[in-house]
Amino acid sequence: NLTDRLQSVFKTLRGHAKLTEGNIAEALREVRLALLEADVNFKVVKRFINQVQERAVGKEVFKSLTPGQQVIKIVHEELVDLLGREKAAMVRAPMPPTVVMLVGLQGSGKTTSCAKLAKTFKKEGRQPMLVAADIYRPAAIDQLKTLGTQIDVPVYAPGTDINPVEICESGLAAAKREGIDTVILDTAGRLHIDRALMDELRNIKSKTNPSEILLVADAMTGQDAVNIAQSFNNDLDISGVILTKLDGDARGGAALSIKSVTGKPIKLVGMGEKLDPLEVFHPDRMASRILG
Amino acid sequence: LGERKDITSEILDDLEELLLLSDIGVTTTMRIMNGLRDKLRKNEIRDACFVRGFIRSEIESILNYGSIDTLWEDHDPPHIIMVVGVNGVGKTTTIAKLARHYRDQGKTVFLAAGDTFRAGAIQQLQEWGKRVNAEVISQAEGSDPSAVAWDAVAAAKSRHADILIIDTAGRLHTQFNLMEELKKVHRVVGKNMPGAPHEILLVLDATTGQNAVAQARLFSEAVRVTGIALTKLDGTAKGGIVISIVNDLKLPVRYIGIGERMDDLRDFDPRTFAAALFE
Numbered sequence: 001n002l003t004d005r006l007q008s009v010f011k012t013l014r015g016h017a018k019l020t021e022g023n024i025a026e027a028l029r030e031v032r033l034a035l036l037e038a039d040v041n042f043k044v045v046k047r048f049i050n051q052v053q054e055r056a057v058g059k060e061v062f063k064s065l066t067p068g069q070q071v072i073k074i075v076h077e078e079l080v081d082l083l084g085r086e087k088a089a090m091v092r093a094p095m096p097p098t099v100v101m102l103v104g105l106q107g108s109g110k111t112t113s114c115a116k117l118a119k120t121f122k123k124e125g126r127q128p129m130l131v132a133a134d135i136y137r138p139a140a141i142d143q144l145k146t147l148g149t150q151i152d153v154p155v156y157a158p159g160t161d162i163n164p165v166e167i168c169e170s171g172l173a174a175a176k177r178e179g180i181d182t183v184i185l186d187t188a189g190r191l192h193i194d195r196a197l198m199d200e201l202r203n204i205k206s207k208t209n210p211s212e213i214l215l216v217a218d219a220m221t222g223q224d225a226v227n228i229a230q231s232f233n234n235d236l237d238i239s240g241v242i243l244t245k246l247d248g249d250a251r252g253g254a255a256l257s258i259k260s261v262t263g264k265p266i267k268l269v270g271m272g273e274k275l276d277p278l279e280v281f282h283p284d285r286m287a288s289r290i291l292g
Numbered sequence: 293l294g295e296r297k298d299i300t301s302e303i304l305d306d307l308e309e310l311l312l313l314s315d316i317g318v319t320t321t322m323r324i325m326n327g328l329r330d331k332l333r334k335n336e337i338r339d340a341c342f343v344r345g346f347i348r349s350e351i352e353s354i355l356n357y358g359s360i361d362t363l364w365e366d367h368d369p370p371h372i373i374m375v376v377g378v379n380g381v382g383k384t385t386t387i388a389k390l391a392r393h394y395r396d397q398g399k400t401v402f403l404a405a406g407d408t409f410r411a412g413a414i415q416q417l418q419e420w421g422k423r424v425n426a427e428v429i430s431q432a433e434g435s436d437p438s439a440v441a442w443d444a445v446a447a448a449k450s451r452h453a454d455i456l457i458i459d460t461a462g463r464l465h466t467q468f469n470l471m472e473e474l475k476k477v478h479r480v481v482g483k484n485m486p487g488a489p490h491e492i493l494l495v496l497d498a499t500t501g502q503n504a505v506a507q508a509r510l511f512s513e514a515v516r517v518t519g520i521a522l523t524k525l526d527g528t529a530k531g532g533i534v535i536s537i538v539n540d541l542k543l544p545v546r547y548i549g550i551g552e553r554m555d556d557l558r559d560f561d562p563r564t565f566a567a568a569l570f571e
C-alpha cells in the first residue's frame with residue numbers, strides 16, 4: 001500500500017532533514033499513482049500533486065514521524081481540505097414545502113436515494129412526498145410506488161402520459177394543498193450530453209425552485225466523473241452531491257474529482273440497497289479510502 | 293536532435309494522458325508506454341507520429357480475443373444465458389436488447405425474472421417482455437431466485453423456447469451471501485439442464501473506473517463468466533477498463549450498449565472500439 005511504498009522511497013532520509021523538491025519527487029510520483037489507481041481524474045491529480053508539493057517543500061521532517069509518514073500526513077490533510085471539512089447541512093425553504101431534486105446518470109441510485117431521504121425526513125417528523133417524474137424507464141413509477149408503500153410516504157404519480165415538468169409542477173401544487181412540507185423529485189437518469197433531457201431538468205428547476213439539487217453519483221465512477229459533474233453543475237448549479245454504493249470496495253476517487261471541479265459539497269453517501277438512511281459524508285474517512 | 297526529443301516526449305505525454313483518461317488504468321498504461329519507449333529507443337518505430345496508430349493496433353489485438361458466434365450451435369435448445377453484475381449497470385435493459393435481437397432472428401425467447409428483491413424489478417422485466425414479445429417467467433416478489441430459475445428452465449424446455457435469458461438482481465462482488473446466492477442459481481440451472489447456463493454475461497458500465505477489474509475477477513470466480521457486455525458507451529466514458537480485463541482474465545467483450553432503447557445493442561467490434569479511444 002501507499003505507506004509501505006513511501007517508506008521505501010524515503011529509506012535513506014533521516015529526521016532533522018528537510019523535505020526538498022528533490023527528495024519528495026519520488027514520493028509524489030507514488031502518491032500520483034495511488035490517486036490514479038483510485039480513479040481520481042488525471043487533471044485533478046496533477047493540480048493536487050502541485051498543491052501538495054507547495055505545502056511539503058521546506059517542511060522539516062518531524063522526529064516523531066518518518067519522512068514517508070510526513071508526506072502522507074500532508075497528502076491526507078490536503079485531501080480532507082479539498083473534500084470539504086465543513087459539514088454541509090440540507091437546506092430548507094423559508095416557506096414550506098421544501099423541494100429536493102435528485103438528478104444524475106442512469107443507474108446511479110437516484111430512486112433508491114429518494115426513498116432513503118423520504119424515510120429519514122419522516123423519522124425527523126417532517127411530512128415528505130415523493131414525485132415520480134421518470135416517465136421513460138419501464139416500471140420506474142412502480143418502483144417508486146413500491147418504495148413509497150414500504151416507508152409509508154405518499155407518492156405523486158400521475159403516470160407516463162404527462163410530461164415530467166408538468167408532473168413536478170403539479171406535484172408541488174398538490175403538496176401545498178395537502179400540508180406536505182418536503183417534496184422529493186425523482187427524475188429519470190440521463191446523459192449529461194443529452195441537450196433535450198438536460199433542458200428538461202432546467203425547466204423542472206425553474207418551475208419548482210428547489211432548495212436542493214443533488215447530483216447522485218456512483219462511487220465507482222472513473223475518469224468521466226469530471227465531465228458528468230461539470231455538465232450537471234453548469235446546467236443546474238447543483239447544491240450538493242450524494243455519493244452512492246460506498247458499501248462496495250471502490251476507492252472512490254470520483255469524490256475528489258467531483259468536489260474539485262464543481263466546488264459543491266458531498267452531502268450524503270449511500271451505503272446499501274436497503275432503505276437505511278443515507279449517511280453523512282466523512283471527508284477524513286474518504287481521504288483514507290482514496291489513498292488506499 | 294534535441295528538438296525532436298522534445299516533440300517525442302510531448303507526444304508520449306499526450307498519449308499517456310489519453311490512455312489514463314480512458315480508464316485504461318495505471319498498470320496497463322505503464323506497460324503500454326514502457327513497451328512503446330522501448331520500441332522508439334530501438335528505432336523499431338520510425339517516428340513519434342506513428343505512435344498512436346501503433347498503440348491503437350496493439351489495443352485492437354488485445355481486444356480481438358474470442359469471436360462471437362461460437363457458443364450455441366453445439367447443444368439442444370434452449371440456449372440459456374445468465375446475466376450478472378453489480379447494481380444499476382444495465383443488466384435488465386441489456387436482456388431486453390438481447391431478447392429483441394433474437395426475436396428479430398425469429399427465435400422464441402423466454403425471460404426469467406430472477407431479481408426477486410428490488411422494488412419494481414419484476415414489473416420492469418415484464419414491461420420489457422411485452423415490448424419485445426418474450427414470455428416472462430416469474431414468481432412473487434421475495435421468492436427464491438433459484439426457484440424462479442428452475443421454473444424458467446423447465447418452462448423453456450417443455451415449451452420449446454430457443455433462448456432463455458435469466459435476469460439476476462444487482463449485487464456487489466463484495467457481498468458474500470449474495471455471491472453465494474448467485475452460485476446457487478448457476479448450480480440449479482445446471483441441475484435442470486446439464487451444461488447450462490451456456491453463456492454467462494457480466495454486464496459492466498462504461499463509466500466505471502478500476503473497480504470493474506475487481507468486479508470481473510470476483511464474478512468470474514463465482515460463476516463461469518463467458519463474456520462481457522459493456523453498457524452506456526453512448527456517454528462520454530471510453531470504457532478502457534475492458535482492456536486489462538480482456539488481457540488478464542481472458543474474457544471476451546461480446547456486446548456494447550449504446551442507449552436505452554431495445555435496438556441499442558451492438559456486437560463488440562475491437563477495431564471501432566480501439567479507434568474511438570483516440571477520438
Ligand SMILES: Nc1nc2c(ncn2[C@@H]2O[C@H](COP(=O)(O)OP(=O)(O)OP(=O)(O)O)[C@@H](O)[C@H]2O)c(=O)[nH]1
Nearest residue numbers: 106107108109110111112189245270271272379380
Ligand atoms: N449496494 C448499493 N446499491 C445501491 C445503492 N443505491 C442504490 N443501489 C442500487 O443500485 C441500483 C440502481 O438504483 P436506482 O435507484 O434504480 O438508480 P436510478 O439512478 O434511479 O436509476 P435510473 O432511474 O435508471 O437512472 C439498484 O439495484 C439499487 O438497489 C447503494 O448505496 N448501495
Ligand SMILES: Nc1nc2c(ncn2[C@@H]2O[C@H](COP(=O)(O)OP(=O)(O)OP(=O)(O)O)[C@@H](O)[C@H]2O)c(=O)[nH]1
Nearest residue numbers: 106107379380381382383384385462524549550551
Ligand atoms: N445511456 C444508456 N443507458 C443505459 C444503457 N443500458 C442501460 N441503461 C440505463 O441504465 C439504467 C439501469 O438499467 P437497468 O437495466 O435497470 O440496470 P440493472 O443492472 O438491471 O439494475 P439493477 O437490477 O437495479 O441492478 C436504466 O435507466 C437504463 O435505461 C446504455 O447502454 N446506455
Ligand SMILES: [Mg+2]
Nearest residue numbers: 110111134189
Ligand atoms: Mg430511477
Ligand SMILES: [Mg+2]
Nearest residue numbers: 383384407462
Ligand atoms: Mg435489473
